[in-house]
Amino acid sequence: MAADNATRQKIIDAMYHLIAEYGYDKASLSKLCDAVGITKPSIYYYFQSKEDILLAVHDAMHxxxxxxxxxxxxxxxxxxxxxxxxxxxxxxxxxxxxxxxxxxxxxxxxxxxxxxxxxxxxxxxxxxxxxxxxxxxxxxxxxxxxxxxxxxxxxxxxxxxxxxxxxxxxxxxxxxxxxxxxxxxxxxxxxx
Incomplete structure (x- = not known):
């Protein structure tokens, strides 16, 4: 459970930095996978879509x-x-x-x-x-x-x-x- 939360948080943190650097549209899931060190299917274990990750980023900021x-x-x-x-x-x-x-x-x-x-x-x-x-x-x-x-x-x-x-x-x-x-x-x- 703790590992799941840690990986989920790594995804959110990495997306935050990618959005800051490239913008949301160019912050691809491939770049996100590379930044976190996971595969694309792994992302879908934690989030249903790229949009869901964006919502989680917004939550984390507030x-x-x-x-x-x-x-x-x-x-x-x-x-x-x-x-x-x-x-x-x-x-x-x-x-x-x-x-x-x-x-x-x-x-x-x-x-x-x-x-x-x-x-x-x-x-x-x-x-x-x-x-x-x-x-x-x-x-x-x-x-x-x-x-x-x-x-x-x-x-x-x-x-x-x-x-x-x-x-x-x-x-x-x-x-x-x-x-x-x-x-x-x-x-x-x-x-x-």
Missing amino acids: IPTESDDGLCATTDAVSYRAQLIALGQRSIASFHDDVERHRVMAEIDLQSTRIPALAAHRASVAQKTSRSYQNVLAHGVKLGALPADLDVETASQFLYVIMAGMSQTVANKDHLDETAIWNWLVNALLLP
Whole structure:
């Protein structure tokens, strides 16, 4: 079982790197087999299709973090605010640190216009991420760290859009100060 999971993860990791280097269309199963050191029939033991591997790559890129657990465990408004700002800053730093991720995300964006299952999957990930933000913001309201009348559902969607946009500005090399934008956003819009 552990070997099966390890091989499955090797396939996902190799496809991630191939997509970053060649794009999805040119990341052939033959190249994938060579990269992992397995045969094509072996790939079909783990995945039904190349599209299924792409969905698994997308899943792996959006593994839920424990950051929201840390924020939801805070017991005072000051710690909550500091952790909320730090969470955004860590996310932004990760956008700058991973050029390969930008290439894969750009390819996923493109392929989601062609592959309905990927478009649906992206929408599902967006909803899960927004719900995670909603839990974090609701806890902040409960602590008094955020305004009592904050519409947490809309604010969580807003945070998702902002983070997605900042990821894109980094990928586009727009030379904006995303960290300053995040800090301003938290202080100006979310704090009481």
